[in-house]
Amino acid sequence: MAGWLGASIGFALGLLEYRLIAAVVIGALRRTDRSTTEAEKNDYERRIRILRAALIVMTIGFMPILGFVIGRTLFG
Helix, strand or coil: CHHHHHHHHHHHHHHHHHHHHHHHHHHHHHHCCCCCCHHHHHHHHHHHHHHHHHHHHHHHHHHHHHHHHHHHHHHC
């Protein structure tokens, strides 16, 4: 049971971390966008979507696994 509780806490922390990092990093990227044509703008937005997917995998995907392992190791 401790592993699943750790995974739940890890998921919540990963979601919070994702929201904070995404807001800061993606907001800064959009402010510094120097695209002049529509094709450049579309390419820039595509790269932002790739970054967002990588952030989701790193934060929301990894934190529950880490929480599960910590919960099982320490408490269970």
